[in-house]
Structures are given as structure tokens and as C-alpha cells.
Amino acid sequence: GQNIDQPTEMTATEGAIVQINCTYQTSGFNGLFWYQQHAGEAPTFLSYNVLDGLEEKGRFSSFLSRSKGYSYLLLKELQMKDSASYLCAVMDSNYQLIWGAGTKLIIKP
Amino acid sequence: AAGVIQSPRHLIKEKRETATLKCYPIPRHDTVYWYQQGPGQDPQFLISFYEKMQSDKGSIPDRFSAQQFSDYHSELNMSSLELGDSALYFCASSLGTSGSTDTQYFGPGTRLTVL
Numbered sequence: 001g002q003n004i005d006q007p008t009e010m011t012a013t014e015g016a017i018v019q020i021n022c023t024y025q026t027s028g029f030n031g032l033f034w035y036q037q038h039a040g041e042a043p044t045f046l047s048y049n050v051l052d053g054l055e056e057k058g059r060f061s062s063f064l065s066r067s068k069g070y071s072y073l074l075l076k077e078l079q080m081k082d083s084a085s086y087l088c089a090v091m092d093s094n095y096q097l098i099w100g101a102g103t104k105l106i107i108k109p
Numbered sequence: 110a111a112g113v114i115q116s117p118r119h120l121i122k123e124k125r126e127t128a129t130l131k132c133y134p135i136p137r138h139d140t141v142y143w144y145q146q147g148p149g150q151d152p153q154f155l156i157s158f159y160e161k162m163q164s165d166k167g168s169i170p171d172r173f174s175a176q177q178f179s180d181y182h183s184e185l186n187m188s189s190l191e192l193g194d195s196a197l198y199f200c201a202s203s204l205g206t207s208g209s210t211d212t213q214y215f216g217p218g219t220r221l222t223v224l
Contacts, residue, residue: 045214091210099151
């Protein structure tokens with residue numbers, strides 16, 4: 001079966017750095033996406049990785065290792081507005097997005 | 110920049126009624142996806158359309174149907190509504206050929222409440 005694992009919840013302090021991990025087992029791989037979702041709102045696209053390595057975009061970076069079936073989202077200089085759920089999604093061989101359950105990130109002052 | 114538009118934003122229906130949700134993709138996007146998301150759950154893929162043809166089907170109940178029109182907007186028709194259909198319904202759009210890895214951009218969602 002297809003499976004995506006990410007922690008259910010994480011807590012971090014404003015101004016700090018947090019890393020949200022995602023491991024996956026899917027039938028084929030056509031890229032990995034990270035989305036941010038505030039409660040009751042739509043998922044917002046953050047990053048897309050299809051090759052191994054680190055993609056940096058401002059305060060957010062995403063890393064992929066295809067051989068390990070592993071990705072992480074790194075958030076730096078955390079702000080209160082970063083409190084949200086972070087969804088890892090993998091596009092499988094049928095070009096369908098397989099979603100993780102999301103990691104709820106709580107930022108404390 | 111223009112985003113995905115969904116209407117209505119909120120909808121309250123009673124059991125066994127019907128509902129129609131509308132989605133207007135980002136201009137020039139030719140692929141539309143429908144998702145259902147319950148409280149605390151990840152988005153569940155329902156169905157997608159590329160160039161007005163159904164391209165993929167997920168966990169869409171037989172009571173639901175959808176189509177994409179010539180102007181690329183899409184409608185999700187839901188009949189015989191059940192209490193369990195209460196959820197956020199998201200539409201997403203992307204630009205690309207069928208089988209594309211292009212990023213899906215989400216609309217604001219329609220919150221459906223079935224009483």
C-alpha cells in the first residue's frame with residue numbers, strides 16, 4: 001500500500017528553527033510537495049522536490065532523498081503566523097497526489 | 110494574481126437534499142481536482158478533469174458527479190446528502206498535460222454542513 005508518515009504535532013519557539021520530517025512509500029514517485037494549511041483554510045503550496053537535495057525559498061527549505069524515501073521541511077526564524085498544519089504529499093506513478101495526515105505546528109512566544 | 114475561485118463559500122443543506130459546488134480555475138489552467146477534507150483529516154481526492162474529460166477518479170461516492178465545462182470551470186453535484194458529507198470541499202487547478210507533475214493550487218474551499 002501507499003503510506004506517508006509525518007509527526008502529528010510539533011511545538012517550537014518563536015524565532016527558532018524547526019524541521020518537519022516526512023517518510024513515504026508509494027507506487028512510483030513523480031515528486032514531493034509541501035503545503036501549509038491554516039485551520040479552515042485551503043492548503044497553500046510551499047515547495048516541490050523531484051531531485052535529491054535542498055531547495056531553499058526564503059525562510060523555508062525542503063530536502064529530498066529519494067533513495068531513503070525521506071523529505072523534510074525546514075522553517076527558520078519562526079513567526080507566530082507559521083502556526084499551521086504542514087502537509088507532505090507525494091505524486092505517485094499515476095500522477096495522483098498521496099497526502100500525509102499533516103503535522104500541526106504550534107509556535108510559542 | 111488570480112486564484113482559484115469556489116462558490117458558494119458556505120452551504121447548509123438538509124439530509125437527502127442536493128448541492129452543487131462550483132469551481133473556477135486559475136486562468137489558463139486546464140486541469141481541475143476536487144477534494145473532500147473532514148475535520149483533522151488530510152484532503153481526500155475525489156475526481157479530476159483535464160481538458161473537460163475525467164482524468165482520474167478517487168473516493169467519490171456514486172451519489173456525487175462532476176463535470177468540467179468548455180470554459181474550464183467545474184461543478185460537483187452532490188445528491189441524497191448524508192450527515193457524513195459535511196466537510197470542506199476544495200477545488201484545485203493546475204496547468205499541464207494529463208499526467209503532469211504541475212503544482213496544484215487550491216481554492217478557498219466550500220464548507221458544506223448537512224443537518
